[in-house]
Amino acid sequence: MDRFTALIGGEHNLPPISARAEPLEHEQKQTNGAAMHDLDGLPPPEVIISRNRVFEEEAWEWRKRRVQIANEANAAHHSIGPAMPQPLVNQPELDTTSMAHMGESAPRGFAFSPFVAVTKFCYKYVPKQYSQALASAFWDSNKIYERGWDLYYIHSAHELSGKPHTYVSQYQFQALLDEVNHAFPKADIKLGDDIREEGMVLDFDSLPDELRPRCLGRLQSREQYDTWMLEAPITPKSGKMPADRSLEAFRAMLEATAELGKAKSKAKKRASHQMVIQSRQDMGKQVLRAQRRLGLKKKNDVDDLERSMAKLDITAFDPTKLAPFPFEDDAIIIAVDVEAYERSARIITEVGIATLDTRDLHDTPPGAIGQDCGWNKHIRGRHFRVIEHKHLCNHEFVQGCPDRFEFGQSEFVSSADLASTLTSCFHEPFSKKAADGTLLPSTSGEDKRNLILLGHDIGQDVQFLHSIGFSVLNRGNLTDTFDTAAMFKSLTKDVNPTSLGRILSNFDMMGWHLHNAGNDAVYTLQAMLAICIKDAMSHDEEEAVSQREAVNQQRTNVAVDAALERRADEMEGWDLPDGEDGGVAIVPKEEDYESKKTKAARALHGPPRPPPVSARGLYTTGGAPLDV
Template sequence: MPASGIERFLTLIGGEANLPPELPPQAQPATTIPTQDEPSEDSEDPFSGLPSVQEVIEQEVAAEEAARAHSAKPQVHTQPQFTPKFLPSSASPLSDADAHSQMPMGEPAPRGISFSPFIAVTRFCYKFVSHQWSQPLATAFFDANKIYHRAWDIYYIWSDQHQTARPTTFVPEHQLQALINDINQAFPEAHISLTEDLREDGLVVNLDNLPDELRPLSLGRTTSREQYDYLVAAIPYPSRPPGTMPDDRSLQAFRDMIDKMVELGKAKSKAKKKANQQVAIQRRQEMSKQVLRAQRYLGLLPKKDDDLLTSMNNLTIPPLDPNTAVPHPFEQDVIIIAIDVEAYERSPKTITEVGVATLDTRDLRGEAPGADGGDWRRHIRGRHFRVVEYKHLRNHEFVEGCPDAFRGEFGTSEFVAREELPSVLTSCFHQPFSRREVDPATVATEEESSGPDTLNEANSRSTEKQSSSPDTSTEVNSTATPEEKRTIVLLGHDINQDITYLHSIGFSVLNRSHLAEPLDTATMFKSYTRDNNATSLGRVLLHFDIDGWYLHNAGNDAVYTMQALLAIAVRAAAGRGSEEAGRKVGEALEKRTADAVEMAKERVRDEAEGWSLHEDEGGESGYAIVPSMGEERREAQKPVFGPPRPVLYTMGGAVLDV
């Protein structure tokens, strides 16, 4: 006869001795008590439906076998089904300004943003920071799960096309940058940044090229290690989605990317380190070629003619005299267009400003560039577009924005509707290429008298004046006709981010006819200074003594980027082959070497502290801890749950210590 439910319950708790004490009887209200002849439904054994211990074990074994059989079969799901619909109670409330935190679980990640593998982010201070700063940063931001105690928007990839042991999780790049900003604020001398080497290693990846079937999915926001583990554990096992799968080349690229993310957390081998060094050398050579091509566009170098290349190999190009007209023709007769985009810091997909600066090389004919290209700067045509719907937004947390401070000598701000912004930007890449026919000071006066609400009317009047009056200031040098196609060179400072922003609003800036190439002043300045660390636009301007008022205004930054291009190209050409330029390069290299040596010495001194084989001043040499004392201490700290455990004995009668 099988045991009753109450008997099985007593067996599980260890006997009746472990039952709670019986409560004293209390007065019961007068109720109808069922008799023995009329048994009540409530009088049934409440434990009669409980399974036995053996039945529970059999059910667990059957569930495990079913799970293994389920994972071995290919299954089809329309979308992964998430069991959790909410975060644990310790999650922070979601912010309306943050678009990522509002995404439902399982939704594909938005395009136009870059991501960082989250596991690599949690080990940032151990793998990507110099040894000198590794432990201080770890103590302040990483150890004891501190790195998880931030608001992270988690995305994941776990695909049947390339199965891995665990899902690969990502966070948006701007959240990693926010962490780096906090680190630099706490440790200003550390100078932590996302270098090009880190991006090449895979710490920042762009997943826009992945097909929809392989794109990362939103997992949710976490603010603790427990929340992160809870969400990752709830990710369903990967299955092959229905529909057309990408071709073999796309799948191979996807698998290589996932493998790279997995390998990012592992130590580098010597062979791989040497291969990466070769890749870095090739990348630096490409950086230098950007400067050379820019000089050819500006007539600072002779055109690259394959027929004459052999005869020119033994010739030495003399340094440029900036006070005379350039001696070489302008290669391809290009128009250089610089762009800069400002996005709202709390929602990176919200584009608030776009700046455009245009330089027609035809306007430079017969004119000396001046020191650092200063005499050519007056030919730069600046424009500043502000999105009407977001004119009330202003960045102030990470950078101090100044959307209403477009410099009057550059031009006048123009308010544009969000839907019209792509078409307005398109017009900047066609005739007349943002050429102004009115004095910017006149438009500024109209703006001050009419106020910002009527700024569009002033811009409309300026457009009418442009169409009715000729350009007397540049009519001599300009020979372009409306039907003429001009070669365009795109320019930016850290231009990849600006291109991504423009693509997010529907303006494919790279899909322009007659676009020669994009140039990046951040890359060019690295080649000019022979320093692999990225430099902000403000520091570049400071290096060339250029007034950089009101940075982080898109219109100003676009003009400053064009001025930085001229300064880098002209100064490099003026110092070409001179002893002074070589001496400065040598001094910079010696300074970096001395700094590295000093950092290494300081690290060795720090590691040597604290070691001693002598007694301290008080004569204390330390005493060994008695094992029994240690055991008692551990027993006192060990929590005990449930009833007292029975004492067990060996066959010889001794107490069994378990």
């Protein structure tokens, strides 16, 4: 602040307080009405823009005075003369191509913001609840290009990279943020340290003049910006090479500018990659936690981890023997699957429930993986069909089969009773049946059992259940959630999701009448058991290790072959045969230069051509003359 005060010649040259400092009526109401939504009651963007006109003109006036003072100070200290064009109030008749100081180095003492990042700021850094409202008021429809920016550029022979890099002074960018916060007080948009570190604020003062931004002029429109990007001159190298340290700093700033212009910066890409890694770790942890519940793995002793690891048995699991470890939590695993009508996701037609009580597995070895797994016989399946929607059957996207439940009899329930019926499945006796196949009655003094929720891509099923009033996650004894889609990814190390049918096929299991909610719930539980047993059998097994290495090598070879093929396509067609001289001259035709992006093409130069007139006044739906 002291530096800025010195540049403008003292505190008496600070900008005047705007008459618009008083909050607008609707803004005062927003402040007082704490219960109101942040954006409730805001006027349309056009109204906000019109009210900002007075404030904007006042801002331009004091900015003009501040830049004049800064230029005088710059000339006195650096003897390079005033280089910054004086900001003027937007005037349509202003010929920005003839502005003074164009091509000269920007004055020292000012930080800059990459202009491309400024044009995307609202979409990358503003909270989602405000992004669209702010964009409509200040960014969309090329409004961001029409503010009268003093535009600077770098297009140096020391580092040519396609189009020039463009910049605006930080104080002009901050003026935009001030106007945004004045119109939307609760948005409170700021240039935080993290945004600055990404390169949103750059200081070129330490660089020699030939590496610093140069003036382009006053920007008035998007069309003008596109033209300047094509015509901006290259700054040539001087006779004396800049110091290596200056060149390194210069290139680092250009790299930061380029990254901010992309959809995602390097920092965000790294953060996104870390999230992917964390997600993969979580998938693997799901498998391990499921194995602990099934007695296939022992929980580490957190009090003495080193001693616990020394005693840990990592040999391959023999499925013909009983589970070697205690069944942690003595849990009940409940799989759910929901089928909705394809024409409306709000219409729930079927719900499937499959229950596995781990107490039933204590005396049973799992046996073979897949269809003949000994644990599968302890799965209890139920299939509920909504009476009001029993006539609806999906057939356009997937083939539904609501009348093909393979693990018992379907139960018809009204939509009003569906939530309470599902709730009973999560209480004693947990869908247990008597010897004659009838459901056992609920017990009053029930044993509080630990529950685990299971599904295949379970997020959508949870949402469906919530939509019918059954909050499946709102139970105090629900201790964990497993997803077979994620668990199978961890087993195969495949980044792409796999359907339930393909998972069954991978374990040589036959999935009869899939997309029946009851069948899918049972198959999901069977798939989870197969994944856990398969992973436990592969521990310290040389054959399994070699198989994984072979799969990894195969995927690497496929990726390399695809990359080589893509590169070969890119290189094809550039080389001409020996003796080629270019052939005959090609007479230019106007249609060769017409726009191919729109149906209403126009000539590249000159005014648009008038549309041809139909002899009979008839035209096609596309607007072409029709002669009949």
